[in-house]
Amino acid sequence: MTNHDEPPGKRGIIAELSYRHVWRAAAVYIGAVWALSQGISQLSGPFGMPDWVTRWFVIACAIGFPFWVAFAWYYKLTPEGLKLESDTTTPNDHGFHRAFGRKLDIWIIGVMAVAIVLLVTNTFVLHRDVTSTTHEAAIKEASAQLAKVPAKSVAVLPFANESGDPKQQYFSDGLSEELISDLTQIDGLKVIGKYSSFKFRDSKDSPAQIGAALGVANLIHGSVFQQAGYLRVNVNMIRATDGQNVWSHSYDEQLKDVFAIQSQIGHAVAAALKIKLMGNAIVASDQPPSGNVQAYELMLQGRAILRHGTETSIRQAIALFQQVLKLDPKYAYVWGLLTNSSINLGVAYLSGAPRQQAYTQARAAAAREQALAPNAAFTHIDHGWLLAIVDNDSMGALAEYKRAHQLAPNDITGMNFLANGLMGIGQLRPATKLFHAALARDPLRVDIYSGLAAALLGQRQLDAAEQAIRKALELQPNYPGLNAELAEVDVLRGAAAAAQSAAAKETDPTYGPWARALAQQVGPARGQADAALRDYIAKQGKAQPYLVADLYALRKQPDEMFDWLRRAWVQRDPNFAASLLADPFVLAYQHDPRFAALCKDAGLPVPGQTPEVAAGASGP
Numbered sequence: 001m002t003n004h005d006e007p008p009g010k011r012g013i014i015a016e017l018s019y020r021h022v023w024r025a026a027a028v029y030i031g032a033v034w035a036l037s038q039g040i041s042q043l044s045g046p047f048g049m050p051d052w053v054t055r056w057f058v059i060a061c062a063i064g065f066p067f068w069v070a071f072a073w074y075y076k077l078t079p080e081g082l083k084l085e086s087d088t089t090t091p092n093d094h095g096f097h098r099a100f101g102r103k104l105d106i107w108i109i110g111v112m113a114v115a116i117v118l119l120v121t122n123t124f125v126l127h128r129d130v131t132s133t134t135h136e137a138a139i140k141e142a143s144a145q146l147a148k149v150p151a152k153s154v155a156v157l158p159f160a161n162e163s164g165d166p167k168q169q170y171f172s173d174g175l176s177e178e179l180i181s182d183l184t185q186i187d188g189l190k191v192i193g194k195y196s197s198f199k200f201r202d203s204k205d206s207p208a209q210i211g212a213a214l215g216v217a218n219l220i221h222g223s224v225f226q227q228a229g230y231l232r233v234n235v236n237m238i239r240a241t242d243g244q245n246v247w248s249h250s251y252d253e254q255l256k257d258v259f260a261i262q263s264q265i266g267h268a269v270a271a272a273l274k275i276k277l278m279g280n281a282i283v284a285s286d287q288p289p290s291g292n293v294q295a296y297e298l299m300l301q302g303r304a305i306l307r308h309g310t311e312t313s314i315r316q317a318i319a320l321f322q323q324v325l326k327l328d329p330k331y332a333y334v335w336g337l338l339t340n341s342s343i344n345l346g347v348a349y350l351s352g353a354p355r356q357q358a359y360t361q362a363r364a365a366a367a368r369e370q371a372l373a374p375n376a377a378f379t380h381i382d383h384g385w386l387l388a389i390v391d392n393d394s395m396g397a398l399a400e401y402k403r404a405h406q407l408a409p410n411d412i413t414g415m416n417f418l419a420n421g422l423m424g425i426g427q428l429r430p431a432t433k434l435f436h437a438a439l440a441r442d443p444l445r446v447d448i449y450s451g452l453a454a455a456l457l458g459q460r461q462l463d464a465a466e467q468a469i470r471k472a473l474e475l476q477p478n479y480p481g482l483n484a485e486l487a488e489v490d491v492l493r494g495a496a497a498a499a500q501s502a503a504a505k506e507t508d509p510t511y512g513p514w515a516r517a518l519a520q521q522v523g524p525a526r527g528q529a530d531a532a533l534r535d536y537i538a539k540q541g542k543a544q545p546y547l548v549a550d551l552y553a554l555r556k557q558p559d560e561m562f563d564w565l566r567r568a569w570v571q572r573d574p575n576f577a578a579s580l581l582a583d584p585f586v587l588a589y590q591h592d593p594r595f596a597a598l599c600k601d602a603g604l605p606v607p608g609q610t611p612e613v614a615a616g617a618s619g620p
Helices: 013-019 022-044 052-074 093-146 166-183 194-200 207-214 255-272 293-306 311-327 332-349 352-372 377-389 394-407 412-424 428-441 446-458 462-475 482-493 496-504 511-520 526-540 545-554 558-570 574-582 593-601
Strands: 075-078 081-084 153-156 218-227 230-239 245-254
Touching (some): 153 166, 153 194, 153 207, 166 194, 166 293, 194 207, 230 255, 293 311, 293 332, 311 332, 332 352, 352 377, 377 394, 377 412, 428 446, 446 462, 446 482, 446 574, 496 511, 511 526, 545 574, 558 574, 558 593
Parallel strands (some): 153 218
Antiparallel strands (some): 075 081
């Protein structure tokens, strides 16, 4: 406890600061500065003051703080006014200090109360107003964008699962996806793909913001309740501009009538948008020919599991597809799913005899699919994928993709496969055009951005490629291979540090090690580059001969590059057919006679000797 009756020389420094009310003076100063800075900040907007005013006020007050403390030390407020501490001879000094301390305490409380009120006002009132203003501005901007989109355009948002069982999500998603597929068959209607529209699951954005992001004038949303053979589907179509209802309906049917419900919704949407079906029936591509609802449900479940992409999920999906085919052996769509899952399992997770067994299963499934549905677009896509990955037959795959696109010109998956097929034979400009056409209908689909970036890299359009990659990273930062593509851009620019930074972020087990070895090749330390190459060959060379060839191409060692390219061709490395004629590193040697010989052996066109393929590449 401070004894104010002791003479100045007897008090310690802490007691002296307390005696002279320096602590209280400092508190008043800090509280006043805080309150004033809050007030200036809040008034800066209405009066158009720049942001630096508040900043410099706080800096000036910080500079003045030591002077204020010194002033409080040397001067005392007495009944006769301010006096130097050494000149004061106030009677009843102890009582005066107690009374003056209480007054300062009241000042401190008052100043802090004002500061707190201003802080609360800024946080909960003004901040809310700013947020509201920002939200309104975003809606206005979205409305302006919507004025440019076609009136006959729609996006199907994922239907809500109201069954009370999260495991039933695959069923409501399947209905949403099938509705998208049905609507793409309507001529004159722009339909956004599943990958983009499903990104707005449970979104808090306004209809105008969602419509602007997807480029559509109408949104379809709904809910699905399924239980004990009973199905209730509620569907609403609203205008994106104002959220007003265009059409709505509820379907209460037996589960066995699910296919009829899907068709009815498609026709109702067409009628609401005043689009004629030109006499063509809407035919669902993924429905079982037998009408077996159990087979359909198992298909939806297996397809949802397959998309997880892990070895376990692929094997689980294959088992479910095999169950489906026991229930309905003529289910062509599921034979196609079995084809794709077998190929993906083999190429991603198997090698040697197990891989060949998976490929044999894929061939058998593809043959069965072709026999059952020879004129279905998905049949040609699946067969093309088999030719491209298993047989390294790029030209045969391209022919299949072109036929699929002719059969279903609005199908986004078909566009994407055709664009990749064009890229595989070196037709990079038509591929780029088709990737853009696909993005117009599925603007948030990451794999299309990745394919577009690869086509642009092959043309050495580095800025445009980087833009596509960064958009994809914004949508899905962990998508495999994106950071490797970004590292390629930096390597082609000669930016070693940036390349190494991008490569370090790549987590894909195939492209991560390659990207890091690639980035080392453009650095100044040749010893590190050589060591990185040796390490990569030791660990990855057997499985990834094409990527080893890429490293030698960058190192300007063509003899070694062609040797590894030959290995890749003999080994049927999937990267060979997919990348050879779009690879900026390897294409540096396209005028070498060995390159032309390799292309002829692989059944690929020789660069510069084949006219660009325009048919089917213009998009819808």
